[in-house]
Amino acid sequence: MKMKTLITLLAIFSSSVSFGQKNIEFPSFEKFYSNFGENLRYPSGLQDEWPSTITLMKINFTGNGDVQSISLSDSAFPQFVHLMEKMKEKLDFNSIYQDIKAKQKDVKQVLIPIHIDYEKIDVWKSSISSEDFKKLYVFNGKPISGKYFLYPNIYYKYVAGRVNE
Amino acid sequence: MKILSRKSSTLVEYCFCIRGLISRNYVDKTPAFLNFVFRSRSSVKRLCISPWAYIAPGTLAESKLAAACFTRPAAETWVDPVGCPVDNDLPEVEVPNPNNPGTPGDGGTNPNPGTPGDTETPGDTGTPNDGSGGDTPGDGSGSTGGTSYIYNLVDNPCLSGMVDAIVNSDITFKANETLQSIFGWSGHFNIKFMESTKLADDVMGNAQATRILYDADGKITDMDVTVLLNVKNLPGASREYIAMVIAHESVHAYLNYQGYSYNTNQHDLMLSQYLDVIALYLVDNYNTPVQDAYSLAMGGLYTAFQNSINNQTWAALEERYKNKLPNLNDRSRILADYETGYKGSKCK
Numbered sequence: 001m002k003m004k005t006l007i008t009l010l011a012i013f014s015s016s017v018s019f020g021q022k023n024i025e026f027p028s029f030e031k032f033y034s035n036f037g038e039n040l041r042y043p044s045g046l047q048d049e050w051p052s053t054i055t056l057m058k059i060n061f062t063g064n065g066d067v068q069s070i071s072l073s074d075s076a077f078p079q080f081v082h083l084m085e086k087m088k089e090k091l092d093f094n095s096i097y098q099d100i101k102a103k104q105k106d107v108k109q110v111l112i113p114i115h116i117d118y119e120k121i122d123v124w125k126s127s128i129s130s131e132d133f134k135k136l137y138v139f140n141g142k143p144i145s146g147k148y149f150l151y152p153n154i155y156y157k158y159v160a161g162r163v164n165e
Numbered sequence: 166m167k168i169l170s171r172k173s174s175t176l177v178e179y180c181f182c183i184r185g186l187i188s189r190n191y192v193d194k195t196p197a198f199l200n201f202v203f204r205s206r207s208s209v210k211r212l213c214i215s216p217w218a219y220i221a222p223g224t225l226a227e228s229k230l231a232a233a234c235f236t237r238p239a240a241e242t243w244v245d246p247v248g249c250p251v252d253n254d255l256p257e258v259e260v261p262n263p264n265n266p267g268t269p270g271d272g273g274t275n276p277n278p279g280t281p282g283d284t285e286t287p288g289d290t291g292t293p294n295d296g297s298g299g300d301t302p303g304d305g306s307g308s309t310g311g312t313s314y315i316y317n318l319v320d321n322p323c324l325s326g327m328v329d330a331i332v333n334s335d336i337t338f339k340a341n342e343t344l345q346s347i348f349g350w351s352g353h354f355n356i357k358f359m360e361s362t363k364l365a366d367d368v369m370g371n372a373q374a375t376r377i378l379y380d381a382d383g384k385i386t387d388m389d390v391t392v393l394l395n396v397k398n399l400p401g402a403s404r405e406y407i408a409m410v411i412a413h414e415s416v417h418a419y420l421n422y423q424g425y426s427y428n429t430n431q432h433d434l435m436l437s438q439y440l441d442v443i444a445l446y447l448v449d450n451y452n453t454p455v456q457d458a459y460s461l462a463m464g465g466l467y468t469a470f471q472n473s474i475n476n477q478t479w480a481a482l483e484e485r486y487k488n489k490l491p492n493l494n495d496r497s498r499i500l501a502d503y504e505t506g507y508k509g510s511k512c513k
Binding site for chain 2: 161
């Protein structure tokens with residue numbers, strides 16, 4: 001992927017980080033975001049290593065809004081991919097499709113940026129490495145290409161608190 | 166959504182069998198109310214709670230389900246904690262979805278910043294069954310959670326009963342904010358009570374927010390709290406003492422919900438703002454004499470203001486509580502009397 005395109009995509013992503021959970025343009029986003037958080041439990045493997053997660057979720061829809069496939073870009077840790085496999089059953093992708101269809105009729109592929117920072121209070125604060133960014137737009141070793149719709153991003157800071165006696 | 170159920174002749178014994186399309190928000194409430202977990206709305210379900218589970222009178226769970234209850238059938242047809250009785254002949258009753266009542270609107274204030282303190286392995290709260298009886302809150306791996314609320318995973322009958330009692334009677338932290346209103350109805354804020362054999366002898370319990378989610382605006386959106394109770398020591402104590410420990414740990418959970426997870430010494434806050442919450446809970450629910458209740462509530466707070474206490478602060482507290490708070494010697498004696506079970510009611 002050309003650097004110019006990558007920078008553009010990163011700019012779009014970083015500008016969308018400030019969305020929070022409400023989004024007037026995408027009415028279904030708030031519910032999707034809330035549902036995502038409710039079901040998010042960082043897998044034990046990731047808790048041991050304490051990394052941040054930054055990845056793109058790519059959703060392919062059929063013409064009638066059914067989910068054809070869901071994949072994560074190569075920057076996602078295998079444990080996170082596994083977690084998403086389980087979580088996807090509990091997420092309402094169809095409403096996302098309706099959101100997008102209202103804006104752009106022929107879009108069948110959607111990207112949802114996901115960024116999760118992990119912190120264990122007094123012990124560890126995760127960060128994103130440059131390697132993560134390199135893989136952010138790569139799926140199965142291949143840079144992303146084609147026509148996509150970039151949905152608002154999901155950001156959470158995932159914190160493990162202290163033990164209080 | 167349809168519900169088939171049977172009910173005992175008293176308010177304290179129920180057995181529910183549920184089938185049909187049920188919104189996941191409805192049934193999987195705290196096991197203090199209903200001892201089953203409901204996972205999916207995508208297919209026909211048929212579930213049952215153990216016959217000794219009960220629904221607290223006056224709770225939402227009761228008001229929604231009471232209409233769906235029936236006269237208790239012959240014991241042999243329903244006293245089965247695992248399977249449901251044959252219920253094909255039971256009438257079907259429509260139960261409305263309460264739409265997740267009591268969901269806290271926001272995570273409260275978020276004081277943030279951080280300074281050192283003690284931390285153990287976070288151990289995420291996964292499904293309610295993981296790590297039960299252990300000393301870490303379970304690893305949560307593979308669990309996508311999402312439908313847990315208040316879990317009583319304590320095996321010891323005495324402690325388990327005390328947790329149930331406290332959850333059912335509820336603790337009011339401040340106006341419109343109670344244990345149940347925060348943790349009881351929303352899948353976003355969950356609390357799990359467990360027992361531990363590995364806590365130090367002088368540690369009766371602890372509370373840890375194993376998972377706090379902040380959104381991009383720094384607002385708390387989700388939280389899992391695990392409360393560990395010392396099963397080696399607590400069962401020998403009086404009910405009042407155990408109730409104090411559970412209330413104390415619940416206040417920790419609440420303070421995390423309030424956003425005091427970082428540099429704030431929660432015991433300082435507890436001493437200055439929540440002593441009444443614990444003491445009055447004991448007075449109201451156990452008829453504990455006021456001075457005893459405040460002495461108990463002070464238990465575990467001896468380190469409060471360790472860094473910031475000064476004579477003025479302490480003088481202000483003494484002025485506020487006046488005759489409610491005995492002197493240190495008397496407090497210590499009262500606390501020990503309840504801890505050993507010499508005073509108060511026995512835990513069974």
